[in-house]
Amino acid sequence: MRTLDHFHGGIHPAEHKLESSELPSRIAPLPSLLILPLHQHIGAGAKVQVQAGDHVLKGQLLASAQGMVSAAIHAPTSGTVTAVQPHTVPHPSQLPGLCVHIEPDGKDQWIDHAPLEYRAIPKSELLAKLREAGIVGLGGATFPTHVKYSLATDQRIQTLVINGAECEPWITTDDRLMRERAAEIVRGIEVLRHLAEPAETLIGIEDNKPQAIAAMRAACAGSDIEIVTIPTLYPSGGEKQLIKILTGKEVPSGGRPTGIGVACSNVATAYAIHRFVDHGEPLISRQMTVTGNVRTPQNIEVLIGTPLEELVRLAEPLPGATGYILGGPMMGVHIDDLRLPVVKGSNCIIVKSAKLFPPAEPAMPCIRCARCAAACPADLQPQELHWFSKARDFGKTQEYSLFDCIECGACAYVCPSHIPLVQYFRFAKSEIWQRERETQAAEIARERHEFRMERIEREKREKAERLALKEKAATAAKPAAPIAAPVMINPDADPDDTLQMRIDAAMTRAKEQAATAQPRNTENLTPQQQAKVAEIEARRAKFSELASNAGADDESSKKS
Amino acid sequence: MISALWVMVGISLLLGAVLGYSAIKFKVEGNPLVEKIDAVLPQTQCGQCGFPGCKPYAEAIAKGEADINKCPPGGEDGIRKLAELLGVDYKPFGEGAGPKAKAVAFIDEQTCIGCTLCLQACPVDAIAGAAKQMHTIIASECTGCELCVAPCPVDCISMVGLPESIQTWKWPYPVYALAQPQTPTREMPKS
Numbered sequence: 245m246r247t248l249d250h251f252h253g254g255i256h257p258a259e260h261k262l263e264s265s266e267l268p269s270r271i272a273p274l275p276s277l278l279i280l281p282l283h284q285h286i287g288a289g290a291k292v293q294v295q296a297g298d299h300v301l302k303g304q305l306l307a308s309a310q311g312m313v314s315a316a317i318h319a320p321t322s323g324t325v326t327a328v329q330p331h332t333v334p335h336p337s338q339l340p341g342l343c344v345h346i347e348p349d350g351k352d353q354w355i356d357h358a359p360l361e362y363r364a365i366p367k368s369e370l371l372a373k374l375r376e377a378g379i380v381g382l383g384g385a386t387f388p389t390h391v392k393y394s395l396a397t398d399q400r401i402q403t404l405v406i407n408g409a410e411c412e413p414w415i416t417t418d419d420r421l422m423r424e425r426a427a428e429i430v431r432g433i434e435v436l437r438h439l440a441e442p443a444e445t446l447i448g449i450e451d452n453k454p455q456a457i458a459a460m461r462a463a464c465a466g467s468d469i470e471i472v473t474i475p476t477l478y479p480s481g482g483e484k485q486l487i488k489i490l491t492g493k494e495v496p497s498g499g500r501p502t503g504i505g506v507a508c509s510n511v512a513t514a515y516a517i518h519r520f521v522d523h524g525e526p527l528i529s530r531q532m533t534v535t536g537n538v539r540t541p542q543n544i545e546v547l548i549g550t551p552l553e554e555l556v557r558l559a560e561p562l563p564g565a566t567g568y569i570l571g572g573p574m575m576g577v578h579i580d581d582l583r584l585p586v587v588k589g590s591n592c593i594i595v596k597s598a599k600l601f602p603p604a605e606p607a608m609p610c611i612r613c614a615r616c617a618a619a620c621p622a623d624l625q626p627q628e629l630h631w632f633s634k635a636r637d638f639g640k641t642q643e644y645s646l647f648d649c650i651e652c653g654a655c656a657y658v659c660p661s662h663i664p665l666v667q668y669f670r671f672a673k674s675e676i677w678q679r680e681r682e683t684q685a686a687e688i689a690r691e692r693h694e695f696r697m698e699r700i701e702r703e704k705r706e707k708a709e710r711l712a713l714k715e716k717a718a719t720a721a722k723p724a725a726p727i728a729a730p731v732m733i734n735p736d737a738d739p740d741d742t743l744q745m746r747i748d749a750a751m752t753r754a755k756e757q758a759a760t761a762q763p764r765n766t767e768n769l770t771p772q773q774q775a776k777v778a779e780i781e782a783r784r785a786k787f788s789e790l791a792s793n794a795g796a797d798d799e800s801s802k803k804s
Numbered sequence: 805m806i807s808a809l810w811v812m813v814g815i816s817l818l819l820g821a822v823l824g825y826s827a828i829k830f831k832v833e834g835n836p837l838v839e840k841i842d843a844v845l846p847q848t849q850c851g852q853c854g855f856p857g858c859k860p861y862a863e864a865i866a867k868g869e870a871d872i873n874k875c876p877p878g879g880e881d882g883i884r885k886l887a888e889l890l891g892v893d894y895k896p897f898g899e900g901a902g903p904k905a906k907a908v909a910f911i912d913e914q915t916c917i918g919c920t921l922c923l924q925a926c927p928v929d930a931i932a933g934a935a936k937q938m939h940t941i942i943a944s945e946c947t948g949c950e951l952c953v954a955p956c957p958v959d960c961i962s963m964v965g966l967p968e969s970i971q972t973w974k975w976p977y978p979v980y981a982l983a984q985p986q987t988p989t990r991e992m993p994k995s
Contacts (some may be wrong), residue, residue, distance in 0.1 A: 283970070337973035607980050667978040674974040681972075682846070689847035689947045692928040693857065 246446075246472055249492035251485040252623040254477040255654045257413050257574065259452060264535040265416035269424060269543035272558055278346040278549035279585035280306060280317055281333040285386040287313030290378075292344060298325045301355040303526055306344050309375050315388045316378040320528040320547035323348040334570050334584045336577050343585070346549065357524035362435055370439065377526040378588075379517060383407055383481070383510030384571070386589040389517070392509070393439040395502060402505035403491050404442035406433055406514060408449040408456065409474060409481035412572030415592040417531040418511050420543040422449070422456035425515060426463035428522075432514030433469060435521050440507045445469045447511070448486050452476045478574065479652040483508045485621050497648050512591075532590055534559040536569075537597035546586050552593055553582040561595050569594040573601070574653040608661040616655035616665060622648045626655035626665050633672035638679070641672045649673075722746075837866045844885045848877045849927035850949030852901075857927065871895060877948070879903040907963040908946040909953065913938050915960035922952035922961060 283289035290307030294300060300319040307317040323346045330340035362370050375390040410418040422429060437445055449457050451473050460471050474480055474489050484495045493504050501508050519525045528548055535541035539560035546555055569576040571592055616626035624645055632640040649669050656665040841862035853874035855861040864870035872886040873895040887894045918936040930946045933939030953961045
């Protein structure tokens with residue numbers, strides 16, 4: 245029996261898991277439309293590879309990964325790309341992002357795909373294939389899996405932690421997945437074990453999921469994968485918290501688990517890897533819990549890109565919806581619009597009602613009870629962070645390790661004054677990021693400006709050098725000049741007088757040029773032309789004579 | 805008495821030599837304060853402060869020749885940072901000299917005649933083009949300084965505000981109603 249460690253704080257919110265965990269999960273029918281945002285993961289957005297009007301097959305690449313931290317996006321079914329245009333994406337800002345819109349043709353026709361013999365290829369190739377298959381962490385953070393397992397040569401993974409804790413209330417996707425597809429998950433874990441070569445593999449599952457624990461135990465029988473039952477406590481499903489519980493090791497501030505010899509992946513990620521390796525299918529669907537104010541809360545396997553509207557309809561929403569939560573009630577995003585698509589990171593949609601989710605109680609001033617500090621799983625001082633965020637003293641928030649906050653919401657849950665603490669922390673974080681971006685932009689602008697000033701200086705210098713070189717060439721060619729000058733304007737001049745010689749040379753050149761120049765148009769004329777010219781000249785003389793006379797007349801008339 | 809005097813003279817000569825040597829050896833090139841001030845400035849090189857660029861303005865502040873509230877792109881935060889750095893009081897922007905929303909220049913390519921005047925005005929080389937060729941702004945490098953707007957002989961450059969994107973979106977400052985204070989129902993103990 246393994247002795248478990250524990251993390252600081254934690255809370256016991258009402259679980260609400262039984263609503264959706266008892267029905268077998270079903271597969272959603274083909275939706276009428278699929279909307280696939282290009283940015284569904286942490287890192288750089290994918291680069292679109294199709295255009296409107298293209299016909300795509302199920303599993304065909306829509307957008308390829310660009311950069312190291314990125315993942316590809318594939319067509320979840322066969323159909324026609326109707327548009328590549330912005331559409332509101334599941335993000336707290338509710339702003340539009342570029343999406344590929346697909347109209348399914350109903351045939352659900354697969355592109356050629358085959359299982360992967362992953363043990364026969366080098367690990368780097370397998371990682372590249374995971375990147376091309378768009379596999380990202382499905383626990384919520386959507387961190388590309390290939391990045392997580394790209395280990396430096398001196399890095400060794402001691403423990404591979406598989407996260408089946410699923411601590412957030414209402415959500416039961418991992419629970420159902422472990423109950424129904426335990427063997428498949430273990431197949432995926434084998435791939436991760438091949439990549440990380442850990443000394444031990446632990447699957448952490450909260451003790452409120454006894455069937456899932458039993459199913460996983462049965463699937464792992466005979467292998468050295470250990471199923472560890474952990475006490476139910478929110479947020480034990482947080483990566484850093486689960487690692488602390490299972491191994492007693494603490495991920496250092498700003499560090500990654502791989503830095504302390506631990507790799508951590510979600511059970512749903514392991515399942516997605518199994519689909520790719522054993523069936524050749526890229527990540528095009530996932531399990532989602534539909535729960536809350538609906539007739540039949542349940543888990544549904546849904547194609548990525550399905551509008552939430554069509555997904556919620558499958559669970560028959562009840563009247564009285566007051567909004568929706570994408571994700572869990574503790575960390576999810578509150579949305580009003582159901583036209584948003586399902587993305588790789590979506591694990592749950594909760595339909596809110598006034599009864600299930602009463603409006604937040606009005607906040608009162610902080611009374612410094614420090615209950616939030618007692619509940620904080622990251623061992624921070626939320627009350628201090630709150631004051632500094634409120635005063636916009638961002639330097640101080642960073643001194644108090646704001647960026648170690650996992651935004652789990654435990655502090656706000658226990659706050660007797662109902663202060664929306666997490667909102668303050670998110671505000672402070674995004675302000676700090678904004679400043680960081682501005683500082684970087686200023687740094688680039690400074691570099692560019694300095695380069696420009698240097699370039700202008702250099703151009704000036706080069707011009708001066710060119711002129712000097714020309715001058716030098718001219719003086720070097722000087723001795724030849726007097727010889728070419730047969731006529732001396734001033735015979736008394738000193739032959740060594742360079743100025744005089746230069747003038748002479750110039751005169752000679754001018755004369756030579758005049759000699760070689762084209763004849764003027766008044767030369768070599770025919771007699772008729774000469775006569776005509778003479779006639780015109782005569783007329784011109786006459787006119788000028790008349791004009792001068794007229795002027796004289798005017799003047800004389802003025803005088804009189 | 806004399807020996808004490810000699811000792812004091814000796815010590816002062818020795819210390820003087822040490823100080824003189826370190827003044828040469830550890831001489832600080834340039835004014836480090838200028839670098840610090842320059843690091844706070846937003847580097848738009850826009851000249852709205854009345855100096856030809858951020859560095860000259862930083863130098864002027866360091867010499868005490870310029871006020872700290874002359875940099876609209878830096879915003880009020882910029883003034884606060886300068887005030888903190890220099891140990892002076894915060895000073896609000898003058899009349900009509902507030903910060904503007906971030907914008908980038910845009911060249912109407914139908915109208916551009918390819919005169920290169922804007923290329924010469926841009927302090928960060930954010931305009932691509934050549935003589936008698938159409939010019940265009942490299943939006944990602946544009947600092948929004950507006951220095952290219954005035955030189956354009958055909959007025960084809962305009963400033964376009966940057967729309968908010970998912971990458972630049974910020975969580976708003978939490979605004980919520982505080983609970984109304986309830987009148988105390990408990991009776992005050994009578995002494």
